[in-house]
Every structure is written in structure tokens, then in C-alpha cells.
Amino acid sequence: MSTQQPLLAVAGLGKSFGGLRAVSDVSFGVMPGEIFGIIGPNGAGKTTLFNCLSGLLPLSAGAVRLDGRRIDGMRPHDICRLGLARTFQIVRPFHGMSVLENVKVASFSRHPSSAAAEHHARLALGRIGMAHLADLDAERLSVAEMRRLEIARAIATEPRLLLLDEMLAGLTATEAAALCEQIQRINAEGITIVMVEHSVPIISQLCGNAIVLNFGELLASGTTRAVLADARVQEAYLGSALS
Amino acid sequence: MSTTIFLQALLSGLTNGAIYALVAVGLTLVFGVMRIVNFAHGEFLMLAMYGGYLAFTFLGIDPILAVFLVAPVLMLMGYLLFDGLIRPALKVPEINQMAVTLGLSLLLQYLALVVFKADNLLVTQERSTASIWLGPVLIQMPQAIAALASIILLGLFYLTLRKTDLGLIMRVVSQSRDGAALSGIDISGTYRWAMAIGLGTLGIAGPLMVSALYVNPHVGQLFTLKAFVIVIVGGMGSFGGVLIGALLVGVAESIAASWLTASVAAAVPFALLILVMLLRPEGLVPAGGSR
Amino acid sequence: MLRRFLPALVPTLLAIAGFCFSLSDPYFMEIFIMVGLIGTVAVAWNLMAGFTGLVSLGHSLFFGIGAYTVAYGQVGFGLGPLVTWPIAALLALASALFIGLLCFRYGLRGYFFSIATLAFSEVAFLLVSATLWLGRSDGMMLPSSPETLRYLQFDHKWPYGLIIVGFLALTLFLSQAFLATRPGFYWRAIRDNEGAAEALGVPAMRYKLLAFGLSAVVTAIGGAIFANTFAFVDPRSTLGVELSIQLLVFGIIGGLGLLWGPLLGAALLIPAGELLRTYLGAGFHGVNIVAYALLMIVLALLLPQGLGGVLAARLRRRAPKKQAAAGKALAVEAAP
Numbered sequence: 001m002s003t004q005q006p007l008l009a010v011a012g013l014g015k016s017f018g019g020l021r022a023v024s025d026v027s028f029g030v031m032p033g034e035i036f037g038i039i040g041p042n043g044a045g046k047t048t049l050f051n052c053l054s055g056l057l058p059l060s061a062g063a064v065r066l067d068g069r070r071i072d073g074m075r076p077h078d079i080c081r082l083g084l085a086r087t088f089q090i091v092r093p094f095h096g097m098s099v100l101e102n103v104k105v106a107s108f109s110r111h112p113s114s115a116a117a118e119h120h121a122r123l124a125l126g127r128i129g130m131a132h133l134a135d136l137d138a139e140r141l142s143v144a145e146m147r148r149l150e151i152a153r154a155i156a157t158e159p160r161l162l163l164l165d166e167m168l169a170g171l172t173a174t175e176a177a178a179l180c181e182q183i184q185r186i187n188a189e190g191i192t193i194v195m196v197e198h199s200v201p202i203i204s205q206l207c208g209n210a211i212v213l214n215f216g217e218l219l220a221s222g223t224t225r226a227v228l229a230d231a232r233v234q235e236a237y238l239g240s241a242l243s
Numbered sequence: 244m245s246t247t248i249f250l251q252a253l254l255s256g257l258t259n260g261a262i263y264a265l266v267a268v269g270l271t272l273v274f275g276v277m278r279i280v281n282f283a284h285g286e287f288l289m290l291a292m293y294g295g296y297l298a299f300t301f302l303g304i305d306p307i308l309a310v311f312l313v314a315p316v317l318m319l320m321g322y323l324l325f326d327g328l329i330r331p332a333l334k335v336p337e338i339n340q341m342a343v344t345l346g347l348s349l350l351l352q353y354l355a356l357v358v359f360k361a362d363n364l365l366v367t368q369e370r371s372t373a374s375i376w377l378g379p380v381l382i383q384m385p386q387a388i389a390a391l392a393s394i395i396l397l398g399l400f401y402l403t404l405r406k407t408d409l410g411l412i413m414r415v416v417s418q419s420r421d422g423a424a425l426s427g428i429d430i431s432g433t434y435r436w437a438m439a440i441g442l443g444t445l446g447i448a449g450p451l452m453v454s455a456l457y458v459n460p461h462v463g464q465l466f467t468l469k470a471f472v473i474v475i476v477g478g479m480g481s482f483g484g485v486l487i488g489a490l491l492v493g494v495a496e497s498i499a500a501s502w503l504t505a506s507v508a509a510a511v512p513f514a515l516l517i518l519v520m521l522l523r524p525e526g527l528v529p530a531g532g533s534r
Numbered sequence: 535m536l537r538r539f540l541p542a543l544v545p546t547l548l549a550i551a552g553f554c555f556s557l558s559d560p561y562f563m564e565i566f567i568m569v570g571l572i573g574t575v576a577v578a579w580n581l582m583a584g585f586t587g588l589v590s591l592g593h594s595l596f597f598g599i600g601a602y603t604v605a606y607g608q609v610g611f612g613l614g615p616l617v618t619w620p621i622a623a624l625l626a627l628a629s630a631l632f633i634g635l636l637c638f639r640y641g642l643r644g645y646f647f648s649i650a651t652l653a654f655s656e657v658a659f660l661l662v663s664a665t666l667w668l669g670r671s672d673g674m675m676l677p678s679s680p681e682t683l684r685y686l687q688f689d690h691k692w693p694y695g696l697i698i699v700g701f702l703a704l705t706l707f708l709s710q711a712f713l714a715t716r717p718g719f720y721w722r723a724i725r726d727n728e729g730a731a732e733a734l735g736v737p738a739m740r741y742k743l744l745a746f747g748l749s750a751v752v753t754a755i756g757g758a759i760f761a762n763t764f765a766f767v768d769p770r771s772t773l774g775v776e777l778s779i780q781l782l783v784f785g786i787i788g789g790l791g792l793l794w795g796p797l798l799g800a801a802l803l804i805p806a807g808e809l810l811r812t813y814l815g816a817g818f819h820g821v822n823i824v825a826y827a828l829l830m831i832v833l834a835l836l837l838p839q840g841l842g843g844v845l846a847a848r849l850r851r852r853a854p855k856k857q858a859a860a861g862k863a864l865a866v867e868a869a870p
Binding site for chain 1: 716722723727729731734735791
């Protein structure tokens with residue numbers, strides 16, 4: 001297991017806006033098949049990190065490798081074709097399209113013909129338990145359903161690695177539990193997952209390994225248990241959040 | 244090209260540039276504060292020019308004094324325009340906003356055509372033909388007055404923006420609408436004032452320009468386009484950028500006019516825009532403006 | 535299959551009916567020609583504006599490229615439409631790709647993109663107005679020739695009407711073929727949220743250029759047909775900003791989210807404008823434009839989906855169960 005090559009390898013990633021450093025010198029590796037957690041308070045640079053990984057923002061420093069191949073500097077759609085998909089924290093379905101059509105946009109990247117794209121979009125909706133909502137106007141969905149639509153769109157691009165950006169924020173406990181189960185099922189089907197999350201209990205429940213970001217810097221990394229026990233983490237983030 | 248001709252072109256370019264700056268600065272203010280491009284900006288200049296012409300022809304008021312009549316009228320128009328059209332337009336998609344102000348531009352142009360016909364009108368007085376020698380080069384009196392007034396006004400405008408509470412509020416709103424609303428600033432009120440001042444500057448420029456330039460119903464369109472070019476060349480939203488952009492456009496245009504045909508010279512501002520797009524793309528997007 | 539092409543088929547059938555009706559009177563035929571020609575160009579413009587979110591205010595550039603290629607091709611080299619139309623299409627494609635690449639690479643969006651396109655068309659307008667061998671602002675007449683078919687010169691207007699019916703049908707079916715498949719989905723995704731679309735594997739740059747190129751080629755063919763139909767081109771009517779604004783007017787009034795929306799706009803406004811002009815006389819030249827402008831302002835504010843959007847919603851509601859899907863297909867809903 002330890003000789004295996006990481007699916008995602010981030011080395012010395014830095015990103016600054018003008019003079020402001022949002023992320024600096026962040027390194028970590030994600031092994032194939034795991035659920036990997038990224039924890040940190042608001043403004044810790046988690047979303048910026050995701051934007052850098054998925055190619056929406058150019059890096060200021062460092063390198064990102066997917067399965068050994070450099071992906072930093074590539075366009076987002078090329079990164080997506082190589083097997084890295086992501087969801088967005090602010091969910092906004094494409095306007096005027098049904099649930100199915102929203103997912104179809106994503107499956108077109110693997111299946112150019114309309115019929116095949118539609119078929120695979122339906123499969124993706126089925127995997128996330130939304131098949132019965134296919135023909136609904138996507139804007140009529142509830143918040144929890146929109147989150148699942150985000151995941152359905154992302155898995156319709158047939159990724160190897162899925163980045164989930166705060167999927168559980170603002171959901172009720174029941175909705176969150178159901179979504180956690182779905183995330184685990186997707187992972188069991190062979191998709192490696194990196195998730196940014198606020199809630200420590202959820203991270204410790206789902207993720208074997210995790211990193212903690214604080215003010216754009218890597219505070220700790222390792223097994224989730226070890227990371228959460230780290231004194232600096234306790235002090236910087238958890239102490240204030242949990243006490 | 245001899246040095247004298249060059250200097251002459253440079254001088255008339257700079258005087259034109261000063262006037263362009265005054266026209267463009269109102270457009271920038273409105274865009275900066277409420278993120279809406281007013282395609283009818285030039286039509287209000289056209290109305291102000293007619294205002295100056297009518298005041299002179301029917302009331303015998305000198306264009307310089309007419310400013311005190313026309314500018315308040317234009318400010319009032321801006322005030323009313325905000326509540327009548329711009330406020331509802333802020334709620335519809337961007338393409339519909341474009342349709343609204345383009346529609347207004349057409350409306351004013353063709354209403355003016357119905358009322359004033361297509362004739363070219365100009366205020367001519369004794370001083371119209373007078374001119375001043377500056378060393379080897381010559382400047383027409385009406386141009387000199389308009390340029391001088393523009394420079395004074397731009398200075399006043401700058402001071403308003405920098406030193407007054409209203410100016411501060413406008414700068415805050417243009418940086419963050421939500422942040423301003425959270426700190427209790429009356430957003431609609433600020434928008435209304437921006438619109439009033441934006442058009443008010445035209446109320447000053449118009450009467451002064453009508454002694455130097457013919458007015459007809461379509462004269463505004465040309466100025467709107469030039470103002471766009473100036474604003475984009477100057478980096479959309481910065482006061483200094485507009486000044487530089489305006490002088491650049493004015494000078495490029497008048498130097499081109501001194502050795503090209505008028506029609507080719509008219510294309511120069513747009514060619515300049517394209518050149519800037521190619522060479523200085525970072526000058527185009529406002530800092531923190533669009534996503 | 536048939537249902538998918540309903541939004542193209544119904545307007546085509548209506549256009550054929552309109553053509554047959556217009557055979558009765560040359561004046562009607564002239565109006566029909568303008569509606570069909572400008573309406574079709576507006577449909578092409580809307581592929582960018584309504585479906586991809588790229589509002590061009592410089593489409594007259596491509597119309598002018600088409601018109602002047604035909605005119606100069608015949609005047610200068612004696613070339614007929616068989617040669618000049620493809621050249622016009624290629625020139626328009628090349629200019630669209632150049633302008634698009636320039637604008638998109640530097641991230642021009644929204645108003646900035648519109649103003650940049652306007653600037654390009656204005657440069658062309660001014661330069662052509664100053665170019666001696668293109669007839670300056672006086673324009674160019676296409677010399678008449680006895681070779682009817684080679685130069686598409688007919689004694690009557692109706693053969694041009696027939697050509698325009700074909701142009702309209704081809705454009706509608708081609709556009710619908712794009713809209714119903716991958717490009718259409720990608721365009722709408724880009725219009726809505728370019729970043730999210732790219733993250734889902736949409737090569738945004740390529741598909742924006744596709745929309746721009748396709749739209750420009752159809753517009754240039756429109757310009758080419760214009761030149762052959764009227765045997766005359768001049769900068770104001772083929773390169774002027776008025777033409778570009780007209781496309782926006784038709785789109786806003788007819789409905790930007792619909793394939794046939796701009797066509798509806800043209801079919802309502804061009805005859806209405808003619809009517810106004812006839813009744814008010816030539817003395818009130820500006821009145822029809824005043825009416826246009828008022829209508830555009832009011833509809834842009836109060837009816838953002840346009841008249842076509844209202845019509846489509848009504849069709850969908852009225853349609854009995856069996857045809858409900860057809861009604862929906864007719865209204866490929868995609869308001870911006």
C-alpha cells in the first residue's frame with residue numbers, strides 16, 4: 001500500500017492575489033480509493049485551494065500532479081477530462097434546464113452523441129438517487145437536492161478524483177447523514193474523494209487522512225485522528241470552535 | 244509634417260481631449276457607481292447642446308451663462324431618469340439593460356430629429372471667429388473657452404469625489420454595493436446623485452461646445468462611442484485613466500486628421516482601442532469589478 | 535426526431551405561407567424579403583446573444599463583409615455568387631475568430647465584449663466610407679448583366695424571396711441541430727456560469743468561438759443575399775451600427791431564449807414600421823424608430839422573456855396532454 005503512487009500529489013502550492021497570500025506552501029498526497037479531508041476555519045484558503053486544483057485559478061507557486069502527470073497550468077476542462085471533477089460551494093444549476101439536462105452537460109464530455117449523453121446522465125442521477133427528479137426544472141429543487149445535483153453533475157464527467165466543497169453546510173442532520181452515506185457509496189464504487197468540510201465529526205467519520213489549513217498554511221497533516229489530536233490544531237481552530 | 248503643423252495638431256488634440264474627458268467622466272461615474280453602461284449618455288450631451296443653442300437664439304443668453312440654466316435641467320433629467328428607467332433596469336438581465344439605454348438613445352435621437360430636423364446648428368457670436376496665438380500656434384476662442392471650462396470642471400469633479408462626503412459615499416458604493424448597504428448608506432439615493440451629476444457635467448459641456456461644434460440629432464452617438472473608447476482605454480472606472488485616455492484619443496485623432504482623410508481619422512479612436520486591447524489587456528478590466 | 539425540429543419547422547412553414555401570400559404584390563414581397571433576411575440574421579445573432587450570452591453590437595461588420603464581397607467581387611472581378619458567397623463566408627469566419635480570440639483571451643465579458651465588437655464594426659464602417667475603390671459612403675451598384683443565373687439577377691423580386699426562404703429554413707434547421715446537441719448544451723452552460731461549465735469539462739473558449747464563427751458566417755451570407763437582391767451596397771445600410779442595434783431590438787421584442795424569437799420580432803416590427811411610415815408619410819422619418827425604441831424599452835423592462843416567451847408559455851399551457859411535449863419542444867426554454 002505504501003509503495004503505491006498517490007492519485008493527487010500537491011507540492012508547495014502557493015497562490016497570492018496581488019500582494020495578499022491566500023495559500024502558501026501547501027503539500028499533501030491523496031492515495032487512490034480514500035476519502036481525504038481538508039479542515040480549516042473560514043478564510044483558511046480551502047476554496048482557493050480547490051480553485052487552484054481544478055484549474056480555475058493559476059498557481060503562483062508549486063505543482064499539482066494527477067496520477068503522476070502535471071496538471072497545474074492546464075485549462076479546467078482538460079483537467080476534468082483527465083479525471084478530476086469538483087463541486088462548488090455555492091450551488092447554482094444551469095438556468096432553464098431540467099435536472100437531467102444539467103447532468104447531460106457534464107456527461108457530454110465523455111459521450112459526444114446526445115443519446116449516449118442522456119443515457120449516462122440518467123445513470124449518474126440513478127447513482128445519487130435522483131432518477132425520479134430527472135424532468136424537474138433544476139431551479140425547483142431543494143437545497144439538499146441541489147447539492148446532490150452538484151454531485152451527479154460531477155460524477156457524470158466520470159472522474160477518478162472528486163473534490164467536494166462544503167457539501168454538507170446548511171443541511172439538516174438527516175439530510176447530512178443521507179448525503180454522507182451517498183458519498184461513501186460513490187467512494188466504494190471506486191472514486192477517490194477529497195472533501196472540504198467545516199464539521200469535525202463528519203470529517204472524522206468519513207476521512208482516513210486529513211490536512212488542516214489555517215491562514216492559507218498547512219497546519220497539520222496525517223491520519224485524521226492524529227491531526228485532530230495535534231496541539232496546534234486544537235489551539236488554532238478546534239479549541240475555539242469546540243470549547 | 245512640419246513642427247508647426249505638428250504643434251498645431253497637438254494643441255487642438257489636447258483641447259479636444261479636455262472636452263472629451265468631461266464627457267467621459269460622467270459615463271465613468273455612472274458605470275463605476277451602478278455598473279450600468281448608459282448608451283444614451285451622448286444623447287444627453289446633444290440635448291444640452293440644443294439647450295445652449297435655444298437659449299442663445301431665442302433668449303439671447305450667452306452660452307457661458309446658459310450653462311447655469313442648462314446644467315440644472317440636465318441634473319434634474321438625471322434625477323428623473325434614475326427613477327423612471329434606470330432603477331427598474333437594475334432588476335433585469337444585463338442584455339435587457341443594454342436594450343433599455345440603447346432604446347433611450349434611439350428615442351432621444353429621433354425625437355430630436357422630429358423636433359429640430361436634421362439641420363446642423365451652431366451658435367455664432369462676435370467672439371466665435373476670434374482666436375488666440377500661443378507662440379506659433381493658433382487656438383479658436385470657442386474651443387479655448389470650452390477646454391478651459393472642462394479643465395476647471397474636471398478639477399471640481401475630482402475634489403468632489405475626493406474631499407466631500409458625497410464623493411466618499413460614491414467611492415464606497417462603487418467598491419462594494421453590499422458593504423455600503425450594510426453600513427447604512429442609502430444606495431438608491433447615491434445612484435440618483437451619481438446619475439444627476441453624470442448628466443449635469445453634460446449640461447455644462449453642451450452649451451459651451453455648441454459654439455465650437457455643430458449640433459444635430461446624431462451628434463451624441465459619436466460622443467458616446469468616443470467616451471466608451473476613452474473609458475476602456477483608461478481602465479474603466481479610474482478618474483486619472485479617463486483623463487489620460489481622453490487626451491490620448493484627442494491627440495491621436497487630431498494628428499491623424501492632419502495627414503489622413505477625415506473619415507480615416509475618425510476611425511483612429513477605435514483603432515486605438517483595439518491596439519490597447521492587444522497590448523495592454525490589464526488596462527481593460529476594472530480592479531475588483533467584473534468577476 | 536420531428537418533434538426536436540418543430541422550432542425550425544413551424545417558422546419555416548409560416549415563412550413559406552408568407553412567401554406565397556407576398557406573391558400577390560411586389561410591395562409585400564419587398565417587405566417579406568426584409569423580414570426574412572434580417573430576421574434570419576437576427577436568429578444567427580441570437581445564437582451568440584441569447585444562447586451563449588455574448589451580446590455582439592458589431593454584427594453589421596459581418597453583414598457588410600458579405601455585402602461588399604459580393605459587390606466588389608462582381609464589380610472588380612466579374613465573379614458571381616457561386617464564388618463570392620463562399621469567400622464572404624470564409625472572410626467572416628476569419629474575422630470572427632480573430633475578434634473572438636482577441637476578446638476572449640483577455641477575458642472581455644458583458645458590456646466590455648459588446649463595446650469591443652461595436653468598435654470593430656465602427657472601424658470597418660469608417661474605413662469603407664473612406665475607400666475609393668469601395669465607393670466610399672456613396673456605395674456601389676452591381677452592374678446588370680444578361681447572365682441571369684450566374685449573377686442572380688432577376689426582373690422580379692420573388693426569386694430573391696424564394697432564395698431567402700431557403701436561407702431562413704437552412705439557418706433554422708442548422709441552428710436547431712446545434713442547439714439540440716452538445717454545442718447547444720455547452721453554450722447555455724457557458725452563458726449561465728462559465729467557470730462551473732469549464733469545471734464540468736466544457737471547453738468554453740472553443741465553444742464560444744464556434745458560436746461566434748457560426749453566427750458570423752450566417753450573417754455574412756445574409757449580407758451577400760442583400761447585395762444580390764438590391765444590386766446595391768453602401769456603408770450605412772450594410773455596415774452601420776443601426777443594423778446591429780436592429781438585431782438586438784428584434785431579439786428583445788421577440789424573445790432571446792427562443793430560436794425563432796428574433797424572427798418573430800422582425801416579422802412584427804418590420805411590417806409595423808412600414809405601416810407607420812406609409813400612414814405618417816415620409817416627412818416623419820423618425821417616427822417609426824421612435825415607436826421601435828419605446829417598444830424596446832418597455833418590453834426590455836416589463837417582459838424580459840419577450841413576446842415569443844409569452845407565446846411559448848401559452849402554447850405549453852394550452853396544449854392538451856399529448857401535445858404538451860410538442861409545445862415544450864417548440865419552446866426550447868432558455869431565457870438568459
